[in-house]
Structure formats: structure tokens, C-alpha cells
Amino acid sequence: MSKVGIIAYGTTPFTREDHKIESILHKSTNDLFQNNPDMDKKEIDAVLVSTNNNSKYLSPVLSEMNGIQPKIAHSIESLCNSGTNSIVSAFSYISSGLADMVLVSGAERYDSPGQILEWDNSRGEFKHPIFWASLFSKSYKQKYKISNEQLSIVSVKNHKQAKENPNALSKKTYTSQDVLNSKKLTEDLRLLDCSRPCTGSASILLASEKVAKKNTDTPIWITGIGQKTTSAGFTKNMSLSSMESTKIAGESALKMSNRNISDVDVAEIHDAFSVCEPMALESLGFTNPGEGMDMINNLHETNNFKINPRGGLIGAGHPLGATGISQTIEIVQQLQNNAQKRQTDNAEIGLIHNMSAASTSSTVLVLEK
């Protein structure tokens, strides 16, 4: 089984602008090829598009726009973790020998149809994600006696970190009081506790070991993959204060990479809402149940960018199909010691946590130099 490495990346700024999905996709692939002018597009065996957009045949459209004639060309959708699902699919195409080089490109518009959980219609208002997030917040705060003020630090920290990310949607920093005084959406959720859907795209190029080493001196290897889907509806979750699919995916990914969670130097965590960050950190084993906010507080106070260096979904914005790919690019930059003011010290091993719909589905990736 060939090793699989990430050898190039490109991105767009994350905005609330109104562009066609084809143009958004094209923009991040353009960025990729402009930054890597020596890559030979003829070597690209597969083009995978990650999106919730309703447009069809986007992979052949993107391929044609880029002058690529791939063997394998299709779109992949799994709501908010479409991006990492596409990366895992690319991994499998390369690892199985069906492809040597795969372009994965994710994009979304600010008005993505993936924001509304139509299949949860039967549960009345629950079809909008803020309703599960609200239940998660209430449950987590009650169980671990966490105040709104304590929880607000997630948003404060991630907006602060996003300020060092030139592509982030958010350009502002906020105090804890700003978060607590922001628009009340439900009893347990304020506007600044939420990531915002936005327009954006991110692309990466993956390759087999041989092709990766031919094309770059600094490939970043995918050494661990873990995935789990427990259900489609969040009301089937075993717990509203921990993430079962994240726990299982994390354990699988670490096992595959022969690593422990304490080996991880830098991580991207799927903070769709504030409460998701401490819950995910606990479910991944970074810290004990109920102690996620202690870890986050400590990182915030010491200005340590270890968790969500690019600002997380709350700071960077959440273009659904692009998010997992954008998270992966951040870890690649960190491991290549190329993350500028966001750089964490001695980043050798990185982790990506990407999930969908109240953590009913999770992907965890381990990346290494």
C-alpha cells in the first residue's frame, strides 16, 4: 500500500459574496496551480468535488475549466464533512492503485442548501442546526456546570486567532461581553456562538509516495484515517454532551497512525458552534470530560494557537463543502512551518476533526511530516 501525501494546496478568501459555484471552485484551483507552476496537470488521474451545491457534473466542469482530462471525476456530498470524506476517497483511489495524483476541490456558496436538515422536518423547528446546537449547549453547561461567560471564550479565542488568517470571514475580535451581548438566537445560543455559512473554496493535490517525492521536497503524509456515522438524526445520539462518532473516529485514526492523542502538536476542531470545541476536545481525548474549557482557557491566556490556529469555523467562516479541506490546508501549512503568525512551535503531528449534523458523522485525519 503506497503512502499518500499532500503536495499542493490553494484557497480563496471566505466571504459573503455572490458567485457561481463553478467560479468559486475554479478560483481555488487557480490559486493551487499558480503557486505550483511545475505541477503537470496531465498527471492528475482524478478530480473530486466536495460540495452541497445542487449543480450537477461539477467535476467534469471544473476539469474542463482547468484543462484536465481525468479518469475519475465525480462529486461527493456528506453535508459539513464532505471535505474530509473527499480526502479519504482520494486516499483510497491512490492507495488502491487506481490513481497516482488526485485533485480534491471543495466549494460552497453562502446560501448552501446543506444548511437546512430537511430530513429532520418531522421534528418541527429542529431542522435548523441552531436547534441541536442549543440543546448541546444546554446539556453540556448543565452537566459540567459551565457558565455562558466561560463558554464565550471559544468565540473570543477563535476570532482572535482568525485575525492572523488572511482568508478568514471574520475581520474582528470580540470580548467575552461582546459574545454575551450579541443577538440572542435561542435560550442557549448567541449569534457570536455560531459559525457563519459563507462563500469559499479550498483545493488540495494528493499523490502516491513516488509521485509526491518527485513533485515536492515537503509532502505532508496522511498517516491516520478514522470515520464513523452513528445516525442521520441527532435525536438518536446517545449523549447530548459528548460526541460518540468523534470518539470512535478519533480512536481509529490514532490507531492507524500508531500515535497517541498526546503526540498531536496542532489540531483543527469542528467548532460549528462554541460548545462543539470543548465537546470535541474531550471526545478526542485531548482532555477529560468536562475539562475542555479549562484547556481552551489556558490556550487562550497563553496565546497558544494549538487548537484551531486559522480561527476555527467560528472565526474563519464555514463554507460547508470546503471546510474540511481548508482545515487540512491549515495543518499542512503548520507542519511545513509555513503558517506565519499562526505558527505553533515544533509542529510535527497534526489532527483534523470534521463532522456533520450534531456529530452524527465524524472524520478524523492524522497528518505528519
Added chain:
Amino acid sequence: MSKVGIIAYGTTPFTREDHKIESILHKSTNDLFQNNPDMDKKEIDAVLVSTNNNSKYLSPVLSEMNGIQPKIAHSIESLCNSGTNSIVSAFSYISSGLADMVLVSGAERYDSPGQILEWDNSRGEFKHPIFWASLFSKSYKQKYKISNEQLSIVSVKNHKQAKENPNALSKKTYTSQDVLNSKKLTEDLRLLDCSRPCTGSASILLASEKVAKKNTDTPIWITGIGQKTTSAGFTKNMSLSSMESTKIAGESALKMSNRNISDVDVAEIHDAFSVCEPMALESLGFTNPGEGMDMINNLHETNNFKINPRGGLIGAGHPLGATGISQTIEIVQQLQNNAQKRQTDNAEIGLIHNMSAASTSSTVLVLEK
């Protein structure tokens, strides 16, 4: 690299009925599990949904309906060859070692949004497939001096063969005159030259060699895979009377399986429109350029079901995301000597040809006992 086998299948009748996509998907998986009561759903590592439907998160929804908690769960879209793209993806998950058993389920509604080629909007009326099919027909007939009457035999043959397929949309047989007298859609296309979009679903279960042999005595192995996307818009095709992507995909699949086209005993060919069948047979190398209709005529006159035994898309109907999977099930039944009145003699090696949008993208699979 583990061999990959098909170990079970299920399907629905193809109809023009109005059902929700979730129900359609569920129905073919129900058929699969009812026909294979000993299959252990807990062993299913991945659930891939093939569709052009706009509903999101369908793999977790289908998994939950079936009581499956997979690792890998996502949808795949590539218009009319979504089905075989999903099968190839399943192959790669198994072959790479990320999965041992994968459920692939394709479904579509009669009103699928995949029927309109929105990205060809700039070409005026060309966005409906009948316009490229019309140009193909004109070009093919002119180049090889084929009359409308000669071409009508494709529809006559495939409706005749569909009569032996209990799940086919068409329940009627037609004469050449019926085809020539059917509603005129364009100068070069009659209604009975066209496959009809419909409502239907087809599911297959794939497994690694070890797991396949544990679960069935008659696995059917995928021995050859070939894929190619040349463009998104058909006006970029090199030729309007042959299929370049089909030629490349066919050569790749035969090379991988170490077979020649003359070894193939039975084949499913993507006859979205009458002219596609002779064009594809020629591009795959079953016969010389311009001689596809001679081959088809000969098969028709001798009542030989070798090509499109289930009636092709014209006879069976075309539920986009399900089509490639339904074609694959037909070949599995043929190789298992289980195709009843459609059975071809001594079927040892089968081929599936599935394509999208004027053959801008093609998949070819080789299956063996």
C-alpha cells in the same frame, strides 16, 4: 491488493411513480437484505449513495433506515454514470483496506434534476440531452450511410429484450414502423429512440475476497476498471460519430483484466438514445467503425440477448443514479446463470458500459465469475 467481489444485490421495479428518494433507496436495500438474510449488517463499513437528487445526507439517512452504522458514508454524483462511479469508489475503499464490505445504493426520481445540462445553458437549447443525441444521430447516419429504419432496430430489439425483465419500465414491444411513426422530437430523433427518465433504485453489496468467500459461494469479481472524462460540454468532443471517452475507458478496463473484447460474453451498453448503442459497440471494439448496426441486426434476428439483455436504458428505463448499478446487477445475474429468460449461453465474462452527457465521461467495468 485484495480482490473485490459483488456478493448481493437488490432492486425495485422501474416506474413513473412519485415517491420520496429516501423511500426509493430503502426499497432496493430492503430487497437486497430480504434476499440475503444471513448478511451481517454490522460488517458494512461504508454506505455510498449514487444519485442526482438534491436531497442531502442521504447515506446517513439510508444507513439509519437500515440499522447500519458505517465508517464511511457519503453520496456520489456524476450525472448518468454516478452508479458506476460509486462502484469504482467502493472498489477503491475495499482494495485500499479502508473497508471490507460496502453497500452501494443508487436511486432517482422520474423528475431528476440530472436530466437538464444546466452548464450548457450558454448553448441555447442544447441543454436538453435530446439535442446532443440528435446531432449524434445526424452525424452517425451521414458518416456511415445508415437509414432511420436501420437505426430503429436498436429500439425494437431493446424493447423486445425488456419484455423478459420484470423490473423494466417498458411493458410493450414495437415494430420498426412503430419507432419511425412515434412522436418526432427533432429532425433526427423520435420518441421511441429515447430512454425515459424514471423512478427506481438498485443496490449491491461489495466485499473483499476473504469476506466475499465467507458470505457466498458465487461472488462475481470486478477484474477490470476503466474511466475517462474528456470534457463537460459535448461540443468539445473530437467526433460526433464515435465515443472517445468510451474507447479509452474500454481499453483501460480490458487491460486491467487481461482480456480482449472478443472474450466478452455479455454486455450492458449505455443506450441513452438508439444511436448510442452502435456507437458504443464500435468504440469498445466489439465491431469495426460503421458496423455496429450489422452486429445489432444479427443479434436481433437470432434472438441473442448478448447486448443489453435487460432491455438497455431504452427498454428498462433510465433512473440516472441507479442505472449503472442496475446494469451491474444484470451482468452479475448473467454470470451466475440466474437471468431466466434473458440468460445468454456460457456467460463467463461480462462488461458494463455506463456514460454521462454525450459520452463526455465513461466508465467500463469487466466482471468475471
